Amino acid sequence: MIIDSRVTQPLAAAVRNNADWCDAVCRSHGVPGAVEGGVWASPRRTPPLYPDAVTLSPAATPDDVLSRIDLSSPGASVKDSFGSLDLSAAGFEVLFEARWIHRPATEPAPRAGGWEPVGSAGRLHAWEAAWSGEGESEGLFRPSLLDDGAVFLAATSPAADRVTAGAVAYPGAGVVGISNLFAAAEADDADEVGEAAEGPDAAWRCCLAATDRLWPGVPVVGYEHGDDLAAALRQGFEPVGPLRVWLRTDG
The missing domain is CATH 3.40.630 (Aminopeptidase)
Structure with a gap:
């Protein structure tokens, strides 16, 4: 392009x-x-x-x-x-x-964990249901995206085996683009969602730890506004x- x-x-x-x-x-x-x-x-x-x-x-x-x-x-x-x-x-x-x-590759990766790539159509369905906030999947994100380079990162509750937080990571143009970052607004047990329960800052830390593990040394990009922008800037991003x-x- x-x-x-x-x-x-x-x-x-x-x-x-x-x-x-x-x-x-x-x-x-x-x-x-x-x-x-x-x-x-x-x-x-x-x-x-x-x-x-x-x-x-x-x-x-x-x-x-x-x-x-x-x-x-x-x-x-x-x-x-x-x-x-x-x-x-x-x-x-x-x-x-x-x-x-834009978060330069020279920024150190946060120490956080627990987010892993979604590997099947069924888990993608669960991911979209959690992301929607309504507990339902409308089929917006098709399984073919998993074969087209998209990585759907997810945190999963050990107790209930449900997705509690996540983001889309899409590599290309020499960067990894992050979109659709979310964390569960509430949970039956705060321990179920772990660090993501703390809000967007913690979600960004987990996301960035995962992207650094999967694409070490690659800059991360995206776009945000409002409180979500403020959280991203606190995690080493710069507005461009x-x-x-x-x-x-x-x-």
Whole structure:
């Protein structure tokens, strides 16, 4: 994928890695995407929570994006990777703003453990049910992702054999991208969720310990906002650029 030469390397890696992850999720649902004019986009509506387009260059224009996605009904979303677009005239509203984050490989790995890769379709189903917060899996994350480089990290309660915390780790573009980080909000026994029960800081420590074990010496990237961003910064990440997600509510 092409990244504008004016963009710093950590930001370029974060954007490219995330676009590749979005593409992988869409392909797992049989929804094709392609790169053209500094934009990854799908002409068909993408799976829930995943964008119809991702900008790969700050030079991308609204026309570069809008001409390549389905605008026949509300619900289209665009990941404006550099916070540089204004899509309000096309019926879009800002869904949220966040910051890309990058943790250099030179940062020492936390001492934490207990998170292991999910290795089967059944465990992936359990992982998604825990991540959803509703105890149910809607099939958003297909088993084919396990063969496409995605690693679903999970902490499991020894007592109940249930997933209590986790994240998605996706290697590519010279980094490991982390998304969908979560920890159980509550448990029958606090000891069941262990360190993850302490909140996002502990979840990040466990996640980073796992990524360092699986991909030693590789930088970690992602994006966060609000309290989750603050927790990531406390664990050695640095903000490297803004992003904005637009949702089409009109039309």
